[in-house]
Amino acid sequence: xxxxxxxxxxxxxxxxxxxxxxxxxxxxxxxxxxxxxxxxxxxxxxxxxxxxxxxxxxxxxxxxxxxxxxxxxxxxxxxxxxxxxxxxxxxxxxxxxxxxxxxxxxxxxxxxxxxxxxxxxxxxxxxxxxxxxxxxxxxxxxxxxxxxxxxxxxxxxxxxxxxxxxxxxxxxxxxxxxxxxxxxxxxxxxxxxxxxxxxxxxxxxxxxxxxxxxxxxxxxxxxxxxxxxxxxxxxxxxxxxxxxxxxxxxxxxxxxxxxxxxxxxxxxxxxxxxxxxxxxxxxxxxxxxxxxxxxxxxxxxxxxxxxxxxxxxxxxxxxxxxxxxxxxxxxxxxxxxxxxxxxxxxxxxxxxxxxxxxxxxxxxxxxxxxxxxxxxxxxxxxxxxxxxxxxxxxxxxxxxxxxxxxxxxxxxxxxxxxxxxxxxxxxxxxxxxxxxxxxxxxxxxxxxxxxxxxxxxxxxxxxxxxxxxxxxxxxxxxxxxxxxxxxxxxxxxxxxxxxxxxxxxxxxxxxxxxxxxxxxxxxxxxxxxxxxxxxxxxxxxxxxxxxxxxxxxxxxxxxxxxxxxxxxxxxxxxxxxxxxxxxxxxxxxxxxxxxxxxxxxxxxxxxxxxxxxxxxxxxxxxxxxxxxxxxxxxxxxxxxxxxxxxxxxxxxxxxxxxxxxxxxxxxxxxxxxxxxxxxxxxxxxxxxxxxxxxxxxxxxxxxxxxxxxxxxxxxxxxxxxxxxxxxxxxxxxxxxxxxxxxxxxxxxxxxxxxxxxxxxxxxxxxxxxxxxxxxxxxxxxxxxxxxxxxxxxxxxxxxxxxxxxxxxx
DNA sequence: AGCACGCCGACT
DNA sequence: GTCGGCGTGCTC
Numbered sequence: 001x002x003x004x005x006x007x008x009x010x011x012x013x014x015x016x017x018x019x020x021x022x023x024x025x026x027x028x029x030x031x032x033x034x035x036x037x038x039x040x041x042x043x044x045x046x047x048x049x050x051x052x053x054x055x056x057x058x059x060x061x062x063x064x065x066x067x068x069x070x071x072x073x074x075x076x077x078x079x080x081x082x083x084x085x086x087x088x089x090x091x092x093x094x095x096x097x098x099x100x101x102x103x104x105x106x107x108x109x110x111x112x113x114x115x116x117x118x119x120x121x122x123x124x125x126x127x128x129x130x131x132x133x134x135x136x137x138x139x140x141x142x143x144x145x146x147x148x149x150x151x152x153x154x155x156x157x158x159x160x161x162x163x164x165x166x167x168x169x170x171x172x173x174x175x176x177x178x179x180x181x182x183x184x185x186x187x188x189x190x191x192x193x194x195x196x197x198x199x200x201x202x203x204x205x206x207x208x209x210x211x212x213x214x215x216x217x218x219x220x221x222x223x224x225x226x227x228x229x230x231x232x233x234x235x236x237x238x239x240x241x242x243x244x245x246x247x248x249x250x251x252x253x254x255x256x257x258x259x260x261x262x263x264x265x266x267x268x269x270x271x272x273x274x275x276x277x278x279x280x281x282x283x284x285x286x287x288x289x290x291x292x293x294x295x296x297x298x299x300x301x302x303x304x305x306x307x308x309x310x311x312x313x314x315x316x317x318x319x320x321x322x323x324x325x326x327x328x329x330x331x332x333x334x335x336x337x338x339x340x341x342x343x344x345x346x347x348x349x350x351x352x353x354x355x356x357x358x359x360x361x362x363x364x365x366x367x368x369x370x371x372x373x374x375x376x377x378x379x380x381x382x383x384x385x386x387x388x389x390x391x392x393x394x395x396x397x398x399x400x401x402x403x404x405x406x407x408x409x410x411x412x413x414x415x416x417x418x419x420x421x422x423x424x425x426x427x428x429x430x431x432x433x434x435x436x437x438x439x440x441x442x443x444x445x446x447x448x449x450x451x452x453x454x455x456x457x458x459x460x461x462x463x464x465x466x467x468x469x470x471x472x473x474x475x476x477x478x479x480x481x482x483x484x485x486x487x488x489x490x491x492x493x494x495x496x497x498x499x500x501x502x503x504x505x506x507x508x509x510x511x512x513x514x515x516x517x518x519x520x521x522x523x524x525x526x527x528x529x530x531x532x533x534x535x536x537x538x539x540x541x542x543x544x545x546x547x548x549x550x551x552x553x554x555x556x557x558x559x560x561x562x563x564x565x566x567x568x569x570x571x572x573x574x575x576x577x578x579x580x581x582x583x584x585x586x587x588x589x590x591x592x593x594x595x596x597x598x599x600x601x602x603x604x605x606x607x608x609x610x611x612x613x614x615x616x617x618x619x620x621x622x623x624x625x626x627x628x629x630x631x632x633x634x635x636x637x638x639x640x641x642x643x644x645x646x647x648x649x650x651x652x653x654x655x656x657x658x659x660x661x662x663x664x665x666x667x668x669x670x671x672x673x674x675x676x677x678x679x680x681x682x683x684x685x686x687x688x689x690x691x692x693x694x695x696x697x698x699x700x701x702x703x704x705x706x707x708x709x710x711x712x713x714x715x716x717x718x719x720x721x722x723x724x725x726x727x728x729x730x731x732x733x734x735x736x737x738x739x740x741x742x743x744x745x746x747x748x749x750x751x752x753x754x755x756x757x758x759x760x761x762x763x764x765x766x767x768x769x770x771x772x773x774x775x776x777x778x779x780x781x782x783x784x785x786x787x788x789x790x791x792x793x794x795x796x797x798x799x800x801x802x803x804x805x806x807x808x809x
Numbered sequence: 810a811g812c813a814c815g816c817c818g819a820c821t
Numbered sequence: 822g823t824c825g826g827c828g829t830g831c832t833c
Contacts, residue, residue: 010833014810023833046832047812065833117810791829812832820824 004025008035008072009058012045013115015100019789023054024063028072035059038087040079040113040170042073051170051582053115055105057087076174081113081368083385085422098801099408106641107408108383112361115487118145118171127163135160144168178365179358183222183253184239187246190215196247210234210242214538224253230681237761256362267342269314270307279308279450285317287390294420294443297399297430301451301626301662303555305430308452309393312331312428313374317347320389321425322373326412329353329378330397330620334601337376337802344374351377351384379404382412382419397429397438398655400806406736409802413438431612432662432693433655440711461669463633463664469680481573486674487580487636490614494584496548498631498669499600499607500614503621503660504570504590505640513540513552517560522552532567534592554737573636574616583615607724622660631671633664638677638685646807647709650684657688708748710804712781713771716782717805720795725764729754730768731797735785739770742781747772753807763798769808 009022025043027035035041035058048782051073063069068313082105090104097104106114108314122141125133126163136142137156144157162167186193198210213232216454217223242248272280279297286293299305299489313323329352342349347361349372366372368385375384394402402412420427429447442449451587466485467501473483482490493500504706513522513533524542531540531549539548555563570590577586587607594600598619607615608627615630632760638657646652655676664671677685687696704713718735722728732752739749751768759765772778780800789799 012833014832016810016832019810019833020832043833046810049831050811052810063833067833069833398825597811682823794828811832812830814828816822816823816828817828818824821822 003569005035005059006061007059007063007069008041008056009060010041010043010072010104011057011105012043012054013052013102013117014045015103015107017100017790018806020094020100021103022057024065024069026069028071031075034075036080038082039083040115040174042076042115044070044073048168049170049615051172052117052145053172055102059086059572074172074287076115079113081109082446083387085387086383086385087417088422089415089418091409091769093415096414096805097408097410098786104408107380107404107410108617109777110364111357112176114175116119116173116175117171120169120171122160122169123166123638125452126166127160131160135166141169143442155505164597171625173205175357176361177363178254179257180252181255182225183231184225184228184243184248184253185222185251186214186217186219187249188214188714189219193247206234206238207241208318209510211247212239214242214248215627222251222253224249224255252701256366257356257359257696260302261590264338264342264345266345267339269311270304272307272311273304275450275452276304276308279452280311280315282448282450283312283391283426284307287312287316289322290424291426292421292424294417294427294447295429295450296434296438296447296454297428297450298432298434299430299660300432300691303432303452305452306339307396309428309430310340313344313393316390317344317373319390322379322386323375323390324386324392324419325374325376325417326386326392326394326402326416326451327376327378327381328401331396332403333604334335335604335626340374340376346378347372348374349384351375351381353378382415389419389425391425391428392420392425393430395430398433398435399433400652401767403806405806407800409800409805411804433658434693434695436651436700439713440701448532455523463673463692465661467680467685468674468676468688470676470678473676481576481636486676489632489672489674490584493632494613496631497613497628498608498633499612499627500632500635501621501630501663502573502614502616502636503659504573504616504636505638505656513563515555515558516562516564517555517558517562518666520555520557520563522556541745570618573735573766577616579612584614585612586614586616587612589615589621594620605722619656622635622656622663627663628669631669631672633660633673635660635673635675638675639679646809647704647707648807650682650700650703653682654684654688654700657685658691658693661688661691708771712771713748714775715772715804715808716770716778717767717801717802717808718770718782718785718804719765719767720797721763721765721800722795723763725759727792727797728764728766731792731799732768732790735799736768738785738788739768739781742777742784743770743775744774744777747775747778750808752780757809767808769805 006027008025008027010025011022012019012754028648035056039056041056042051046051053076063275088500090108093099093104094101120141121144140310161168193211193215195206197215200207206295211230213228218363229236229239235703249679283295297305299307309325313325313587316323322572325340337350349367351360351363355363366386375386377384394413404410407512416427417805438447441447468483468485470483477484490500513531514520518567522540524531531542533551534541540551541548545577554561558805570588576584576587586601589603593602606612608630612613637658638653656760661673664673675685675689677687683698683699687699689769704710720728722731729752736749736752748771749753751770752766755765755767785799789797
């Protein structure tokens with residue numbers, strides 16, 4: 001071995017622009033053999049002895065820093081948690097998303113690997129009884145978190161600190177703990193154990209059982225005590241006796257928290273149809289040849305995309321490579337996971353937010369150790385530490401949940417493409433309704449387009465889609481959530497014992513209270529949006545900050561009693577439906593009814609078992625569910641999304657309607673879809689009715705071209721927020737000034753404007769959007785804005801940069 | 810982020 | 822004259 005490095009380059013966990021580059025730390029002799037690049041460490045940082053955590057990103061013998069180096073305090077890991085690929089990815093991501101490097105690294109690691117820094121205070125001398133009683137009522141040392149203590153205590157403690165009577169100590173706690181259980185191993189050779197067994201008293205049959213069990217155990221194997229007890233059929237007491245008598249030794253055994261303990265029945269690859277065959281062979285050729293060829297697999301629900309994915313993955317695995325499969329969070333139902341597990345068994349690891357932190361960590365370790373070679377997960381799984389990737393799949397690539405809406409504001413698709421290039425492996429993007437960006441890139445030849453036209457299974461007929469003009473319905477029967485044609489169709493299904501899915505766009509978005517006399521709308525005192533009526537709690541709630549107040553019976557503005565609900569929420573629709581169809585069983589599924597863990601799956605299972613006739617829900621029902629007995633799908637208000645001030649409104653509406661239509665009519669029963677709308681002539685609705693994605697793509701591309709929107713232009717959105725509207729507005733005007741100065745005249749600057757919902761959680765939001773084609777100075781200008789935003793950040797001004805935002809709202 | 814240093818007004 | 826407010830710069 002060559003001489004060990006003397007200096008570690010550490011990215012400290014202090015997200016600022018000045019600490020975005022690594023700092024040099026001395027490696028003490030006793031840590032020389034432990035420290036490796038990619039490990040987490042604890043280092044002293046700043047004056048005093050504040051401890052922070054950090055990540056080793058380099059080792060060297062020299063440094064350009066000419067001051068006194070501080071030594072690394074502790075090494076937190078036994079093995080690196082970030083390999084070379086992920087370290088490079090973090091750097092790329094930081095540049096791409098204008099985020100701090102350490103923030104990117106944290107986004108890549110499981111939550112449990114985040115340390116918890118803690119401050120404590122303790123007396124340095126003997127304090128008076130009064131002081132002890134005031135400041136250390138529960139003894140010393142005590143936690144010192146200035147944000148949680150009252151001002152008086154903080155001030156008092158700081159005073160004592162200045163006087164040198166107390167000191168602040170720092171701790172950095174590593175949360176990463178593996179779950180353990182007691183393991184046992186035979187302490188004596190089998191012959192000896194058998195001897196003892198024969199000598200043991202007749203009145204101790206259980207001890208004899210255990211001895212027999214131990215005798216047949218492999219000598220060097222450790223098994224869980226609980227497992228041994230089951231197999232030998234003995235109690236814990238017998239185990240303890242055996243340990244005391246020296247027959248076995250106990251040890252600590254590391255176990256995984258397995259989130260999917262239920263057994264799955266293995267499946268075999270299905271017979272492919274011609275188009276599927278073409279797709280699989282194109283993809284697997286790229287896998288074979290280790291090419292960074294990327295694919296767009298276009299196929300409607302039931303066209304057999306998943307089978308194409310699974311068989312392509314199988315080829316990668318056969319070559320000793322690994323696979324990553326990304327799905328939207330909402331589609332990560334046990335149904336989906338089981339399908340992959342059924343094909344690849346123990347090799348599959350699952351990563352998503354439904355798992356506990358411990359389970360996430362364990363799945364992550366199984367991947368890290370190479371024990372799992374197929375990873376299925378939501379957005380952040382794109383950072384899974386799989387090595388030697390042979391294929392990356394991203395299902396439902398158009399889903400907006402692939403974009404993270406906090407720092408780092410990355411799109412999982414971009415990360416997937418980066419990793420595909422790094423690993424020389426194909427990336428497969430799949431969707432029935434690809435995002436315009438992706439479809440446009442396929443048109444340019446950047447992705448190979450593979451189309452799966454038919455329904456794979458029974459050639460089930462595509463559903464008939466009816467558009468119901470609600471303006472006419474209004475004239476005919478007044479204000480109702482249900483049109484006549486839809487009600488008739490529902491009744492038919494009920495008579496035939498078939499099932500119905502009804503979708504309401506957006507949770508209670510329009511269920512606000514309005515005064516019919518003066519038009520007054522009850523709004524949240526903290527946020528700039530209407531409060532939503534919740535009949536379950538009999539209160540008005542704000543969906544942004546959670547503010548809650550009683551339902552008004554008198555208008556606060558004009559004191560009229562005609563203050564009523566307006567618009568529609570799932571609960572109100574459910575009530576109306578129950579009234580009109582007293583015999584139908586209705587299941588409601590929205591953010592409120594699925595808040596509890598597992599509620600989502602439970603509701604779906606109930607519906608699958610036909611314990612209800614009608615499933616009523618928000619967008620979430622449009623995705624990933626597959627019930628053969630559903631022959632009618634109704635969209636109650638197709639327009640809500642259309643009216644939003646967003647360039648993607650049509651795209652979203654089209655995707656949603658197409659997707660939900662796919663829920664109707666599987667197997668042998670033909671399906672019908674009713675779309676209720678006030679805009680029956682809108683192209684997004686018309687083309688969704690005709691299920692004509694290609695024409696929608698062409699039409700929408702034309703609209704985007706007209707409006708200079710993505711994918712014709714790149715876009716960056718900047719937001720400034722502050723408790724005082726004037727501060728946020730002023731900051732945004734200054735930003736716009738800087739942009740105008742720095743950018744070329746070709747750059748289109750939209751704004752500054754207050755955001756569509758200008759006030760959320762007591763803060764005002766202002767934004768600007770830059771649309772551009774070629775703007776070499778953009779990075780420099782944005783970095784300068786980022787730099788300048790640091791000073792006012794101390795006074796609560798938050799500036800965010802979102803490259804390629806999902807919407808301009 | 811969090812700490813010290815330094816510059817200002819209000820107090821013993 | 823000093824205590825303590827906050828604005829600013831720096832942390833290997």
